[in-house]
Amino acid sequence: GQQVMQIPQYQHVQEGEDFTTYCNSSTTLSNIQWYKQRPGGHPVFLIQLVKSGEVKKQKRLTFQFGEAKKNSSLHITATQTTDVGTYFCAGPLGSSNTGKLIFGQGTTLQVKP
Amino acid sequence: NAGVTQTPKFQVLKTGQSMTLQCAQDMNHEYMSWYRQDPGMGLRLIHYSVGAGITDQGEVPNGYNVSRSTTEDFPLRLLSAAPSQTSVYFCASSYGTNYNEQFFGPGTRLTVL
Numbered sequence: 228g229q230q231v232m233q234i235p236q237y238q239h240v241q242e243g244e245d246f247t248t249y250c251n252s253s254t255t256l257s258n259i260q261w262y263k264q265r266p267g268g269h270p271v272f273l274i275q276l277v278k279s280g281e282v283k284k285q286k287r288l289t290f291q292f293g294e295a296k297k298n299s300s301l302h303i304t305a306t307q308t309t310d311v312g313t314y315f316c317a318g319p320l321g322s323s324n325t326g327k328l329i330f331g332q333g334t335t336l337q338v339k340p
Numbered sequence: 341n342a343g344v345t346q347t348p349k350f351q352v353l354k355t356g357q358s359m360t361l362q363c364a365q366d367m368n369h370e371y372m373s374w375y376r377q378d379p380g381m382g383l384r385l386i387h388y389s390v391g392a393g394i395t396d397q398g399e400v401p402n403g404y405n406v407s408r409s410t411t412e413d414f415p416l417r418l419l420s421a422a423p424s425q426t427s428v429y430f431c432a433s434s435y436g437t438n439y440n441e442q443f444f445g446p447g448t449r450l451t452v453l
Contacts, residue, residue: 236380258439269430270383272441315382320399324437326371326390327398332382 229254231318233331241339246303248334250316257319259292259299260328265312273301273314306338342366344445346431352451353421361416361448363431371434372414373398373442374406376427383430389414390436421452 230253240246250259258277262270274283276292276299283290289302303310313333320327347362365372373388375398385398387406395406403425405417414433418425428449432442 231382233382260441262442269444269447270432270442271444275439275441277439317383320385324439325388325396326434326436326440327373327385327388328442329385329399330375330383332380 231329231331233334237335239337240306243305246306248301248314250299250331252297255296260317262315263312308338308340311338344433344443346445346448350449354453357421359418361429363414364412365433369433370436373432374416375430378427423452426452
């Protein structure tokens with residue numbers, strides 16, 4: 228069945244270091260979304276990428292969508308303690324435009340001050 | 341504007357008991373979904389709805405029922421709780437299609453003994 232895989236599962240960094248999480252889909256995706264979940268909280272939408280090769284930036288966060296639209300990455304420059312949480316990628320489940328999403332397992336980021 | 345609300349926040353059940361997790365949204369979203377979150381598994385879609393009176397199964401529907409009588413409400417029923425249903429349950433809503441961000445509720449932490 229359709230799968231979305233994320234690596235790494237966990238990442239511990241020193242504050243100020245960079246961080247990257249990778250998302251790989253078994254199928255071509257029409258778009259990919261990224262969410263952040265703080266400890267004890269709920270997922271919150273960060274961004275959506277639609278175009279092949281698209282790159283978007285939000286302050287210290289850089290999101291990329293692969294040329295084949297099967298992979299994506301999130302890069303955080305100079306991490307801060309406020310970046311702590313789990314980052315999920317998600318793509319459409321199935322081929323039809325139903326609004327259903329399939330999520331990756333998430334990458335949990337810990338930042339040591 | 342309360343967004344997506346869920347009740348209860350916490351629940352403990354005994355094996356075999358039934359219960360309903362409540363979800364409501366006040367954003368007039370057509371699409372609503374239920375996810376469960378387990379460690380290392382990310383978010384998995386249980387059931388979803390594209391509008392009042394229309395529901396469909398997600399990735400892990402067994403043991404759960406849903407109905408959508410109004411645009412605002414999307415309750416999730418556990419028919420006969422099992423320890424494997426111990427999880428955190430999130431309800432989400434969106435305007436629709438695969439291209440719209442999902443707004444998540446605060447979650448219900450369920451333990452089945």
